Amino acid sequence: MKFELSQRFWFDAAHTLDREIEREGSLRIHGHTYHAEVFVEGVRNPRTGMVMDLGHLRRELAAVRDALDHRLLDEVPELGPPTLENLCVFIARKLSPQVPVTAVRVWRESVGDSCKLTLPPQPQADGTN
Ligand SMILES: Nc1nc2c(c(=O)[nH]1)N=C([C@H](O)[C@H](O)COP(=O)(O)OP(=O)(O)OP(=O)(O)O)CN2
Ligand SMILES: [Zn+2]
Numbered sequence: 001m002k003f004e005l006s007q008r009f010w011f012d013a014a015h016t017l018d019r020e021i022e023r024e025g026s027l028r029i030h031g032h033t034y035h036a037e038v039f040v041e042g043v044r045n046p047r048t049g050m051v052m053d054l055g056h057l058r059r060e061l062a063a064v065r066d067a068l069d070h071r072l073l074d075e076v077p078e079l080g081p082p083t084l085e086n087l088c089v090f091i092a093r094k095l096s097p098q099v100p101v102t103a104v105r106v107w108r109e110s111v112g113d114s115c116k117l118t119l120p121p122q123p124q125a126d127g128t129n
Helices: 023-027 054-068 084-094
Strands: 003-015 030-042 101-108 113-118
Touching: 003 054, 030 054, 030 084, 054 084, 084 101, 084 113
Parallel strands: none
Antiparallel strands: 003 030, 030 101, 101 113
16 A cells, blocks of 8 residues: 655745746845645655654755745755746755655745756665555
């Protein structure tokens, strides 16, 4: 049996974005509240009954949030242009290799847009995936 767990967090951040349309407003520094959800997938450890302890995931996400919250995203190392796509990749890469992440979604409620990065399932310790 395979299970999918998820954990959400949010952060407030500023950015600019170099776009072909709506350039002027996008190039001015402005802020958004971003929401993110990280999905992990796997089988239960028979001893713990868990795919992974959600407390560990919460700790990992607190560190990721710290790298993004109240920041000017244009200046965040390794992010690149501060798009939803790059935020998904950044969050996935910040998680330690032990986290069996299969997807990351980032969205802005106020604008109504959303981006989901889907990753291939990681091999499990018991050889399944
Ligand atoms: N493929 C993508 N396209 C666009 C992205 C993106 O991340 N990936 N991002 C944007 C803009 O940032 C987004 O549309 C928000 O627009 P913005 O000018 O930043 O803010 P608004 O004024 O529209 O929204 P408010 O939060 O209400 O101020 C565009 N395309
Ligand atoms: Zn914006």
